[in-house]
Amino acid sequence: MTSEIVRPDRRILHFSHIIETARFGIREFFVFQPPHIVLTTLLPRAVLQCLFFTMLGGVLGGAAGREYAFVGSLAGILPLAGTVGVSDVPAHDKWSATFYRIRTASTMQPFLLYLLRCLPFPVQGFVTVLLSLVIVAPVIGLTGTAVDLVPLLPLYFLMAMSTTAAGMAGAAFAIGRRADVFMGNLLQYLILLAGGVFLPPGRVAWVDAIGIVLPIRHGLAAVRAALAGEPWLRLVATEVAVGLGWLAATWLIVALLARRARRLGHDEYI
């Protein structure tokens, strides 16, 4: 075994490579989650989760609790795609033994490849938000709140992206430890706990401390501030910063994994 790092020749990255990789990501998404599975399980599960937490909010906190939980649960379903679903992407490479093709690729950095393949997940998350808004609001009697939320939907898309960034970092970190699925679910529950989804900030100090670095927390605070007519742009900027932070963490983890794989000559995410 040699300690010398073998670097593949880099070729010029064309826009067509990016488009083709993104297209591959979409095909990969639908191979592992065929349209009938998306329609019959993934989307209904998200809507049911939103409905459940909204109703639970009503049971525990009356009308105000129900409305608070509805606004939060719309964001609370984003990790189903953004952290749980995303963890499948590196897992597919692991189980298909295709990681060596990524680390020896001559045109595209592993991080960029990973990012492009994960693009369907924020879209899936945002679609579940739209569906839940349309279905849950009338069922639970919160149509007025749903109408107020329509102009704020771009904030939910922002949260879908920041959640996916966190999910990518978590999956990349955990894949070599055979904990990729665990990590996706753990992040999902951490966001449910400390993202301000169900439990308002300020109730439990240690929960608030965790929430500062998690996606959704600041974006959801921005949504609630906008609904209350308060300033919210600063909170949006914080959500963007948190998302970029997680993306930077992903880049670092993937770069280290690829470098170590080249150095040690193995073909796994270890």
Next chain:
Amino acid sequence: MPSRLVDLGWVVWASARMQAQDLRGNKMVWIPTIVQPAVLFVITFGALAPARPRTADQVGTADSTSLMVGVLLMALWGATIWTAGGVMRRELLQGTLAANFAGVRPPQLVLLGKCFGSAGGATLVIVATVVVAAMIQRAPIRLSHPVGVSIGLLVAVASATTLGMLMSTLFVLTRHGHHLSSLMMYPVYLLGGLLIPTDVLPEVFRWPAALVGLRWAGDFLVHAARGSIDVVALTAAVGLTVAYLFLAGIAFSAVSAAARRRGTLDL
């Protein structure tokens, strides 16, 4: 005859032990048994005890005892789906299903033992998690009738075991069983009366809770924790557990017969 019974009991016990040991090395089991109940209890109890007083129309109907039992049973349902519900699917993936079916011991007993190992182990961990979460949150813990609570927990384990057998048999019919598992969690959370009382549901959606054994076990547990014994709830929980076992037996026979006929035991 007695030695035959001992032999069959040993099959169940050995399968249960094997399943418990298998799950011990699976990090994913931490999610429904530790992470989910801990998070659910913290957020629901935190939402129940607001920083400022609420007006009359905002006061909910739950208290800490029903929250603890509800969170426990929700987590047990989730754990049942992910662990017991996946027993046969895992055997299929690991290539042991055909050997199990062709073995000298009845494969139903192996399934029963594995589902019992899953449900029993999960219940122990979930109870410990909920109690620790309640202590951290300084929630009042009531245990007025310890024997009743113990009986309620045993019935909940039995109910989860037989329900797990039924689901495990059905989930093996599709390649997308894990997606189906994920989908099945929330209908029971919503309509099962575990954490959301059925009286807040529209009338037409109240009946499904009557078919959920864990809901009756939950009613019994809440009453026992408060010091009374709810015989109706106990009878319903035991009756539904027997019904699940009966249905699981029928489903298992049908699925195994079809798989043998088509030669798809390993597919």
